[in-house]
Amino acid sequence: MNLFTAAIVSLIRGQLAGLASPPEIPEGLVERPPDAAMGDYAFPCFVLAKALRKAPPAIAQQLAAALAAEVAAHPLLRSVEAAGPYLNFRVDPAEMARRTLPAILDGSYFRRNAEAPREPPREKVMVEYSQPNTHKAFHVGHMRNVALGDALVRIFRYNGIEAIAVNYIGDVGTHIARCLWYIRHRAGEPPTETQARGEWLGEQYTAATALLENAPEAGRAAYDREISAVLQQLEAREGEAAELWQETRQWSLDTFEEIYGWLDAHFDHVFYESEMDRPGKEIVAEGLERGVFVRSAGAVGIDLEPEQLGFLLVLKGDGTTLYATKDLALARIKFERFGIGRSIYVVGAEQTLHFKQVFKTLERLGFPQAERSVHLPYGLVMLPEGKMSSRAGNVILFSRLRREMRAYLLTHYLEAHRGDWTDEEIEETARRIAVAAIRYGMAKQDPAKSIVFNLEDWLQTEGDTGTYLCYTYTRICGVQRHVTEPPRPGADFSLLGQPTEQALIRELHDFNRTVARAEANLRPNMVAGALFQICKEFSRTYETSPVKQAPTPELRDARLALFAATGQLLKEGLALLGITPPERM
Numbered sequence: 064m065n066l067f068t069a070a071i072v073s074l075i076r077g078q079l080a081g082l083a084s085p086p087e088i089p090e091g092l093v094e095r096p097p098d099a100a101m102g103d104y105a106f107p108c109f110v111l112a113k114a115l116r117k118a119p120p121a122i123a124q125q126l127a128a129a130l131a132a133e134v135a136a137h138p139l140l141r142s143v144e145a146a147g148p149y150l151n152f153r154v155d156p157a158e159m160a161r162r163t164l165p166a167i168l169d170g171s172y173f174r175r176n177a178e179a180p181r182e183p184p185r186e187k188v189m190v191e192y193s194q195p196n197t198h199k200a201f202h203v204g205h206m207r208n209v210a211l212g213d214a215l216v217r218i219f220r221y222n223g224i225e226a227i228a229v230n231y232i233g234d235v236g237t238h239i240a241r242c243l244w245y246i247r248h249r250a251g252e253p254p255t256e257t258q259a260r261g262e263w264l265g266e267q268y269t270a271a272t273a274l275l276e277n278a279p280e281a282g283r284a285a286y287d288r289e290i291s292a293v294l295q296q297l298e299a300r301e302g303e304a305a306e307l308w309q310e311t312r313q314w315s316l317d318t319f320e321e322i323y324g325w326l327d328a329h330f331d332h333v334f335y336e337s338e339m340d341r342p343g344k345e346i347v348a349e350g351l352e353r354g355v356f357v358r359s360a361g362a363v364g365i366d367l368e369p370e371q372l373g374f375l376l377v378l379k380g381d382g383t384t385l386y387a388t389k390d391l392a393l394a395r396i397k398f399e400r401f402g403i404g405r406s407i408y409v410v411g412a413e414q415t416l417h418f419k420q421v422f423k424t425l426e427r428l429g430f431p432q433a434e435r436s437v438h439l440p441y442g443l444v445m446l447p448e449g450k451m452s453s454r455a456g457n458v459i460l461f462s463r464l465r466r467e468m469r470a471y472l473l474t475h476y477l478e479a480h481r482g483d484w485t486d487e488e489i490e491e492t493a494r495r496i497a498v499a500a501i502r503y504g505m506a507k508q509d510p511a512k513s514i515v516f517n518l519e520d521w522l523q524t525e526g527d528t529g530t531y532l533c534y535t536y537t538r539i540c541g542v543q544r545h546v547t548e549p550p551r552p553g554a555d556f557s558l559l560g561q562p563t564e565q566a567l568i569r570e571l572h573d574f575n576r577t578v579a580r581a582e583a584n585l586r587p588n589m590v591a592g593a594l595f596q597i598c599k600e601f602s603r604t605y606e607t608s609p610v611k612q613a614p615t616p617e618l619r620d621a622r623l624a625l626f627a628a629t630g631q632l633l634k635e636g637l638a639l640l641g642i643t644p645p646e647r648m
């Protein structure tokens with residue numbers, strides 16, 4: 064909770080107390096004026112128009128006059144002013160600093176959201192993200208999902224919500240049968256290095272597809288028979304193809320492990336598509352018995368036409384399940400086995416219809432948690448030259464991404480420290496910055512919009528990049544190394560009179576509010592935006608407010624505390640996006 068916005072809301076509520084049925088004034092209504100020169104917080108009077116039967120600007124005038132004395136005497140606030148339909152408030156900056164900086168320095172600030180009382184009470188949430196398919200290569204596009212899902216988990220936890228991070232790996236399906244078929248009949252030797260081997264599997268799948276597409280009709284029919292034999296062995300989990308599946312599946316899982324390790328992404332549980340076959344069939348049997356599913360030309364499905372969602376197939380003529388069937392089983396298992404109250408699926412926007420169908424089918428099956436299941440869709444990752452496609456051969460695979468980012472970072476920033484720093488520190492710094500650049504670049508965009516990935520742009524220390532945020536953090540660490548003494552939480556913050564300093568304090572103070580909003584809206588990009596803003600305000604303060612050369616020791620202490628708190632908040636804030644900044648770069 065934000066003390067200052069809470070104070071504003073309580074003053075306004077006080078003014079309405081005389082009304083027969085006063086309107087609700089949630090704290091979230093308080094906004095920030097577009098320009099800090101107008102005030103620190105703004106209250107929109109539109110929401111009172113109905114209850115007070117007046118135009119919003121007239122309400123603003125009336126309330127400004129009515130509240131003036133109370134605000135002036137308030138320990139946290141300074142002034143109130145009407146500006147069109149808004150009431151603009153100014154806070155006491157020294158009070159804001161006193162209520163914020165020591166709490167950041169002692170860490171209690173970062174527990175405030177989790178400790179705040181909440182109505183309705185918090186319940187356990189599951190976040191499913193990443194969900195790569197085995198036998199296919201992991202590329203830069205897959206990073207967006209990880210950045211988004213992992214950040215959501217961390218944001219939930221920061222707000223005191225127990226979040227279970229899960230993965231759902233696609234380890235069955237025709238794409239795998241094709242890949243294995245190709246390996247058995249035509250491929251050469253696989254490489255031994257983890258990433259190379261995983262990517263090699265992806266290449267075999269692509270080669271298989273090309274071979275099938277270009278085959279003459281008769282040849283194609285023969286191939287299809289062979290593939291279908293492979294698929295049967297896979298479904299039955301026996302025979303040579305099943306053994307090859309076990310072995311190659313593990314190769315892919317090893318590549319994913321390494322990627323998650325590099326990224327610092329963690330899962331509490333991993334589901335596999337291959338586990339959902341049997342429970343999926345059980346759901347089909349149950350739905351048939353209860354008349355929710357119907358037989359149609361040897362197959363089984365559900366008519367979702369009344370909801371304009373088409374006809375959803377849940378069992379094929381040959382008795383095998385589909386992607387959707389497995390999702391019906393998975394959705395149930397999540398709630399039943401993990402006792403969660405909400406289930407979030409971070410999956411690309413192209414699967415929106417699929418999830419509507421799945422959730423609607425669950426509802427028809429009488430599964431009450433269907434409405435507690437949420438698809439969080441996100442847009443594409445593009446390249447400056449357009450869409451990525453394995454056909455066009457312009458997909459940036461993980462191994463290349465990692466290699467090229469490292470090379471760039473070494474050449475442009477880190478090679479200069481060779482000899483001075485250990486090789487381990489150079490490597491670890493390069494990894495942290497690369498991860499910051501990728502994660503921040505992916506997380507800062509609104510999920511609904513597409514992203515253009517540009518490796519060099521994302522590695523610049525200026526502009527809205529993860530690299531810039533890391534750089535800002537290292538500048539703060541640099542100041543602290545220079546000053547040597549620790550920051551004093553008891554410094555005299557009333558000395559921080561520069562507008563730059565006060566703007567920075569306000570951003571720090573508001574950060575928790577932003578994290579709460581990011582959670583309510585499932586939008587990690589709001590956290591990214593707040594961190595960027597903090598870095599910009601810090602960069603301005605860095606110019607106006609030297610620490611070591613401060614005119615008095617008291618002012619130096621106050622500034623040092625402000626800088627140290629900014630560094631601490633950046634560190635904790637970046638951690639919400641899965642980023643660990645280096646101490647120097």
Ligand code: ARG
Pocket residue numbers: 191194195196231232233390393408410
């Ligand atoms: N592996 C799937 C794919 O690559 C995504 C799985 C999404 N999650 C789910 N529960 N269906 O398309």
